[in-house]
Amino acid sequence: MWKLVNGKMVQTTDETRIKFRTNISQEILQQLEELSEEHHTYSNYLLENGLRNVLEQGFVEYDKNLRPKDRVQYKTTYDQELLESIKQLAKEQKLFINDVIEYSVEHIDFDDLKTKDYKNRIE
Numbered sequence: 001m002w003k004l005v006n007g008k009m010v011q012t013t014d015e016t017r018i019k020f021r022t023n024i025s026q027e028i029l030q031q032l033e034e035l036s037e038e039h040h041t042y043s044n045y046l047l048e049n050g051l052r053n054v055l056e057q058g059f060v061e062y063d064k065n066l067r068p069k070d071r072v073q074y075k076t077t078y079d080q081e082l083l084e085s086i087k088q089l090a091k092e093q094k095l096f097i098n099d100v101i102e103y104s105v106e107h108i109d110f111d112d113l114k115t116k117d118y119k120n121r122i123e
Contacts, residue, residue, distance in 0.1 A: 016079055016080055016081070017077040017078065017079060017080065018077060018078060018080045018083065019075065019076075019077050020075070020076065020077070020078050020083055021073060021074070021075040022073075022074055022097055022098045022101060023071040023072065023073055023074065023098050024071060024072065024074040024098055024101060024102060025068035025070050025071055025072075025102055026068075026070040026071070026072045027068065027070055028068070028102055028105055029043070029072070029074060031105070032046055032047070032105065035108070039110060039113055041113050041114060042114075043076070044076040044077060044078065045113060045114040046105075046108050046113065047076075047078075047101060047104060047105070048078060048079060048082060048114075049108050049109055049112065049113055049114075050104030050105055050106070050107045050108040050109075051078075051082055051086050051100070051101065051104045052082065053104070053107040053108070053109055054086075054089070054100065054103065054104045054107050055082075055085055055086070055089060057107070058089075059093065060089065060090075060093045060095060060099070060100055060103050061103075062093075062095055062099050062100075062103050064095075064099070067099065068102070071098070086100055086101070
């Protein structure tokens with residue numbers, strides 16, 4: 001993001017975002033890549049959108065026996081407050097965070113997405 005400092009535009013990092021590493025289904029990641037291209041956004045913005053919707057729902061219907069076998073390591077950044085809320089929800093539901101992240105893909109609202117331009121916003 002960009003900020004106006006002493007009359008000059010300065011590029012800064014969004015300090016509300018934190019790095020997080022987890023394991024996610026490779027098939028789901030491929031699906032997210034295709035969706036992000038189609039909707040001019042990033043995979044983690046899609047995931048955040050789905051996670052927010054799962055939080056609003058307040059519960060997760062997830063069959064642990066159907067966990068994907070093709071999980072790979074996935075590193076990205078998330079909104080810190082959102083990630084903390086998801087960790088709490090996963091704990092309450094007795095699930096792993098990656099289970100909740102994978103579940104959230106089914107709850108993405110494509111009418112309310114951040115675009116790639118969002119990271120270059122001016123504040």
